[in-house]
């Protein structure tokens with residue numbers, strides 16, 4: 001299907017596309033959104049057919065991997081239809097990033113519709129802390145979602161944890177043990193200046209990947225591995241576990257020169273004007 005390879009002005013070949021399918025979300029994570037949000041008017045949100053057209057166009061230009069994201073992709077009502085459609089494009093990899101709240105009921109239908117891998121955000125294993133970070137989220141629901149995803153036999157499941165100093169950094173060892181026990185990968189992310197936020201100071205909350213690695217190394221050996229998911233994470237393995245531990249370090253290790261992805265927002269006004 002591919003005719004030309006999509007290459008940007010810096011010579012980077014783009015073969016990985018992240019498609020945002022909604023700007024809406026059922027959580028209000030403190031590092032991502034303000035408590036009171038104004039979302040796009042419905043008529044400015046790409047329709048399912050438009051998103052599928054964008055995806056097909058990228059595939060015709062050599063894209064091999066698509067990730068659906070948001071906002072929260074699973075709050076979009078027609079999401080299964082979109083997954084089913086994109087699932088027919090013969091992609092090498094087809095993934096979604098989700099907060100996990102809808103996975104108890106959606107994991108199996110998503111897998112059956114053709115989705116291959118899931119990234120599930122999990123910043124805390126303490127129900128109160130989880131509620132305070134997400135403002136509206138319920139930890140038990142997300143844990144149920146992680147189990148549902150494991151039962152649905154996705155090809156890969158990875159947890160994403162945004163680490164905040166003085167917020168959830170003390171939970172790093174527990175999160176590693178949880179990932180080992182559930183046999184899922186985990187990636188720790190440095191907080192980025194993205195999204196409107198109102199109630200914490202990003203500068204003070206920054207916990208660098210080096211600091212996180214030092215904490216993990218107090219409990220486990222970490223062996224660097226050249227494995228690459230086509231994204232910005234650097235991966236490590238532990239000698240006594242099959243899982244990978246990743247670090248995304250936009251502050252401490254700039255990765256722009258090797259970036260292979262484009263990001264498409266769901267806003268329609270200039271795309272198909």
Ligand code: SAM
Nearest residue numbers: 031032070071072097098099121160191192194
């Ligand atoms: N709602 C889904 C979720 O939370 O997984 C998908 C969208 S969310 C924007 C995608 C990922 O970005 C999540 O893992 C989230 O934790 C992370 N994220 C959001 N805001 C961030 C920020 N300011 N810095 C670093 N990561 C952030």
Ligand code: SF4
Nearest residue numbers: 025027029032071099
């Ligand atoms: Fe929603 Fe994901 Fe942002 Fe949290 S990180 S508010 S779950 S979009």
